[in-house]
Amino acid sequence: MMECIQRIQCAEAVVELEENCDLVCKRRVAKRYRVKEIDERLRRERTKSEAKIISEARRRGVLTPIIFDISDYEIVMERVEGVLAREVFEREGEADEGSEVGEGSEVGEGSEVGEGSEAVSEKIGEFVGVLHENGIIHGDLTTSNIIVVRRDGRERTVYFIDFGLSFYESSVEARGVDVHVFFQSLQGTHERHERLKDGFVRGYKKSSPDAARVLKRVEEIEHRGRYVKRKREKTENWRREKTENWRREKKKKTSTPKFQDTHVRERYNHPSEQHACKNSTKRVPAANAEDERDCTRRPGSCYGQRNGDERN
Numbered sequence: 001m002m003e004c005i006q007r008i009q010c011a012e013a014v015v016e017l018e019e020n021c022d023l024v025c026k027r028r029v030a031k032r033y034r035v036k037e038i039d040e041r042l043r044r045e046r047t048k049s050e051a052k053i054i055s056e057a058r059r060r061g062v063l064t065p066i067i068f069d070i071s072d073y074e075i076v077m078e079r080v081e082g083v084l085a086r087e088v089f090e091r092e093g094e095a096d097e098g099s100e101v102g103e104g105s106e107v108g109e110g111s112e113v114g115e116g117s118e119a120v121s122e123k124i125g126e127f128v129g130v131l132h133e134n135g136i137i138h139g140d141l142t143t144s145n146i147i148v149v150r151r152d153g154r155e156r157t158v159y160f161i162d163f164g165l166s167f168y169e170s171s172v173e174a175r176g177v178d179v180h181v182f183f184q185s186l187q188g189t190h191e192r193h194e195r196l197k198d199g200f201v202r203g204y205k206k207s208s209p210d211a212a213r214v215l216k217r218v219e220e221i222e223h224r225g226r227y228v229k230r231k232r233e234k235t236e237n238w239r240r241e242k243t244e245n246w247r248r249e250k251k252k253k254t255s256t257p258k259f260q261d262t263h264v265r266e267r268y269n270h271p272s273e274q275h276a277c278k279n280s281t282k283r284v285p286a287a288n289a290e291d292e293r294d295c296t297r298r299p300g301s302c303y304g305q306r307n308g309d310e311r312n
Helices: 036-061 083-091 091-097 117-134 173-188 192-209 211-254 264-269 271-279 289-297
Strands: 002-008 013-018 024-029 067-070 074-076 146-151 156-161
Touching: 024 036, 036 067, 074 083, 083 117, 083 146, 117 156, 117 173, 117 192, 156 192, 173 192, 173 211, 192 211
Parallel strands: none
Antiparallel strands: 002 013, 013 024, 024 074, 067 074, 146 156
């Protein structure tokens, strides 16, 4: 085996690029948190499933790497030389001015693209429509899993890679989720995502007879996301308000004065009454029935003195 010059860590696999070699080796690594027998079975099944879907997509007209060999946990496939679609879209201004991609250029070298990014997005949409019409869901449809390559002069095309999460499904919901993931990828990483989205829709309508239903479902999925976001924000606001109220109540309880009666507290704190209330040792008779009740309730109070009764 030749010396590995580059190793890319993915979610559940390692992609190895070898020196002076046109091959790529994708190897699924063991997960220690899983039972050994279950882990081996999952890695074996997912490796075979990915290789099968890659080959099926290529037979249906979607450009994917050619598979040369497959074992229990490894896939050896063609190395596609080109530029990631993410980098193409990031250099949209240069692409619109008519810059070019050199044939056989290394991915990530900074080569420029001659075709507009909208046309690239339209080509992506066309190929995604072909996948969906044949019941293939990519599962991780992002601009980092698509390579833009120049073939036969100035003609540009795109290759789809990383089918590790792909599966067979023909429902409108599954196709809508796949397209929604791509739209989210555009929106999260590219400024002019609306133009790229329009290009994708044009290409998708060319190859998918059910494009209208799928795109409508994509809108419904987006509304679901907004609803969940609003509900999450509402819940967070409610929790924040409850926490603030709890803190205010706790602060109010810890700062409560010795006397709960406001009237008595104010009188006690008044300078003219403080000395008399503290040093009063005998009960002062009340001037009327109301004061009598107060004096009975509070022996030693100064109500009688406040009413002008100086009797002993």
